Amino acid sequence: xxxxxxxxxxxxxxxxxxxxxxxxxxxxxxxxxxxxxxxxxxxxxxxxxxxxxxxxxxxxxxxxxx
Amino acid sequence: xxxxxxxxxxxxxxxxxxxxxxxxxxxxxxxxxxxxxxxxxxxxxxxxxxxxxxxxxxxxxxxxxxxxxxxxxxxxxxxxxxxxxxxxxxxxxxxxxxxxxxxxxxxxxxxxxxxxxxxxxxxxxxxxxxxxxxxxxxxxxxxxxxxxxxxxxxxxxxxxxxxxxxxxxxxxxxxxxxxxxxxxxxxxxxxxxxxxxxxxxxxxxxxxxxxxxxxxxxxxxxxxxxxxxxxxxxxxxxxxxxxxxxxxxxxxxxxxxxxxxxxxx
Numbered sequence: 001x002x003x004x005x006x007x008x009x010x011x012x013x014x015x016x017x018x019x020x021x022x023x024x025x026x027x028x029x030x031x032x033x034x035x036x037x038x039x040x041x042x043x044x045x046x047x048x049x050x051x052x053x054x055x056x057x058x059x060x061x062x063x064x065x066x
Numbered sequence: 067x068x069x070x071x072x073x074x075x076x077x078x079x080x081x082x083x084x085x086x087x088x089x090x091x092x093x094x095x096x097x098x099x100x101x102x103x104x105x106x107x108x109x110x111x112x113x114x115x116x117x118x119x120x121x122x123x124x125x126x127x128x129x130x131x132x133x134x135x136x137x138x139x140x141x142x143x144x145x146x147x148x149x150x151x152x153x154x155x156x157x158x159x160x161x162x163x164x165x166x167x168x169x170x171x172x173x174x175x176x177x178x179x180x181x182x183x184x185x186x187x188x189x190x191x192x193x194x195x196x197x198x199x200x201x202x203x204x205x206x207x208x209x210x211x212x213x214x215x216x217x218x219x220x221x222x223x224x225x226x227x228x229x230x231x232x233x234x235x236x237x238x239x240x241x242x243x244x245x246x247x248x249x250x251x252x253x254x255x256x257x258x259x260x261x262x263x264x265x266x267x268x269x270x271x272x273x274x275x276x277x278x279x280x281x282x283x284x285x286x287x288x289x290x291x292x293x294x295x296x297x298x299x300x301x302x303x304x305x306x307x308x309x310x311x312x313x314x315x316x317x318x319x320x321x322x323x324x325x326x327x328x329x330x331x
Binding site: 005006007008010025026027030031032033034035038040041042043058059060061062063064065066 | 084085086087088091094107108109110111112113115118121122123133135136138148151152153154155156157158223252272274275
């Protein structure tokens with residue numbers, strides 16, 4: 001199925017969780033935050049949050065800034 | 067030096083620093099250490115899906131620094147609230163440096179949207195440090211909605227032009243009246259600007275570009291720390307009033323070649 005991550009359409013297995021997505025993106029070890037269809041997800045809920053076709057996600061991290 | 071307290075948390079340093087614009091992350095880490103700052107700002111951005119990038123968090127010891135995520139780049143209150151929620155969800159800080167800046171050219175804040183977003187975020191339990199103009203009415207509104215500091219600009223972000231108006235910063239200090247710290251943020255170009263902000267009554271100063279883009283950022287970080295401390299001490303000590311009339315520092319009496327005493331006796 002296809003979902004949108006950071007504005008880009010990507011292919012993921014049906015039934016993938018947020019945890020699974022972060023693994024697929026090589027971000028499992030990163031301190032990231034995730035917004036799922038404009039709702040922020042707690043880190044503790046990454047493993048339980050199942051994604052469906054057309055979901056829109058923002059995956060962010062901290063960078064240098066003032 | 068008396069400690070700076072924000073939302074019940076105390077700090078020895080009155081200099082906050084940004085982490086943007088450094089030549090490298092190791093240079094940033096060294097500058098942070100030299101600045102003595104305990105509060106450091108970071109931005110929130112999309113993860114790059116094409117290339118793995120080193121994490122800035124590997125260079126910021128979270129036992130030593132309080133992380134202050136910003137909402138830089140947000141044009142509306144809604145975007146700022148979403149960004150703040152994401153920053154908090156990273157699980158490292160519920161503090162947010164609130165920036166709502168609709169114009170990427172001037173980088174001047176939208177005061178109305180800033181107050182709206184601040185009110186929402188304060189209700190959600192955030193410690194809100196809003197970046198604002200030097201307008202004291204806006205400062206008053208931000209206080210009313212529960213902000214933990216007021217952060218008026220010295221001048222526009224990244225310009226290094228120093229304090230545009232000492233009077234307006236002083237008025238904000240008066241209006242806030244010690245209820246929360248006043249942090250002069252943005253536009254500081256040199257240590258003298260930082261010292262002047264502190265002498266004018268600011269409780270702290272936030273600096274990024276003036277350190278990161280200095281010829282030697284590590285030396286400049288140290289200079290900023292010294293200036294902030296000097297300015298704070300001077301404010302506590304109480305400067306003399308300005309006078310239009312000159313007044314000698316050495317005694318009038320006893321100057322050589324004077325016949326005043328002879329004539330009188």
